[in-house]
Amino acid sequence: MNEELLELVEQLVEFGYGDSLRLDSISNRLRNGELPYPSDQRYVDMLVSKYLYPHEEEGKSLRKPMGRLERKIQNVKQRYEGESKITNENLVDICPKCSSPAPRMFSFCSKCGAYHDEHNFVDIRKAQQKKEGYPKQLPQNTSMKQCIACDSRIFRTHEFCPICGAYQNEHNPKKKKSDSKIIRSYQALSLIGGIIGIITVFWAGTTIQLLSIILNYVGTQTPEYIGFMNQIWISLALYIISMLIPFAVRNTKATGTILVILSFATLTSAGMFGAISFALLLTAGIVSLRWKPRK
DSSP states (O other): OHHHHHHHHHHHHHHTOSOHHHHHHHHHHHHTTOOOOHHHHHHHHHHIIIIISTTSSTTSOSOOOHHHHHHHHHHHHHHHHTSOOOOTTTOEEEOTTTOOEEETTOSBOTTTOOBOOTTTSEEOOHHHHHHHTOOSSOOOOOOEEEOTTTOOEEETTOSBOTTTOOBOOTTOHHHHHHHHHSOOHHHHHHHHHHHHHHHHHHHHHHHHHHHHHHHHHHTOOOTHHHHHHHHHHHHHHHHHHHHHHHHHOOOHHHHHHHHHHHHHHHHHHHGGGGHHHHHHHHHHHHHHHTOOOOO
């Protein structure tokens, strides 16, 4: 009896249910071979009935003697011993926050966004699914959408992404519009880097153009200045593209990759004139790659 009660107490401590200090005291008393106090016995019985097996004997009183608790645990164990193993794809748990069914393969509850693992969700099996009427799998709704954060394909009925847990904001269009107007940090960095690059290249182009006019007047113009002007036009095009990409591409990972590539391309075309813009664009690309949207 003490071993079974000790196992239940350890499960309650592991899942974070109840008063941890009191449960530790009960656990130490059981390990020393002492009998639990009647009040501790009723306390553990209440926690087990409420959290570990919430669907068993819901209408009965929580204060039951240890004999009834032991029989209940044995019945539950016997019920599941004969069942075949269920894969994680078909196993459904119950969210302790909103009591919605959540497949084991999901990392977050699709209704309230609570983090989902085997320890903080209630495990249900086939018998309890039939009793409570929970579906084994998600309804086969062909209407799909993309997550606004990770671009994963999810059901349109999901308010939270089951992959990354991001809130989809579909029921609050005003908030969604206001969020879309906020300039993100990597977008601001790309704008500043592009503007500085354009100003620097324009200054360099103007200087080269003046030198070209002077040398042409003297009669010593060389073909190298024509190549410099071509590089200036290429640099201007790259800077303009780097300013538009963060606003045109919605995927932050793709945006970050493109900005990193453009930063090295502008450094190659503009040389030392584009050193400052290179640093800003490279930083913008790294920030975009590591960007995590707020819920």
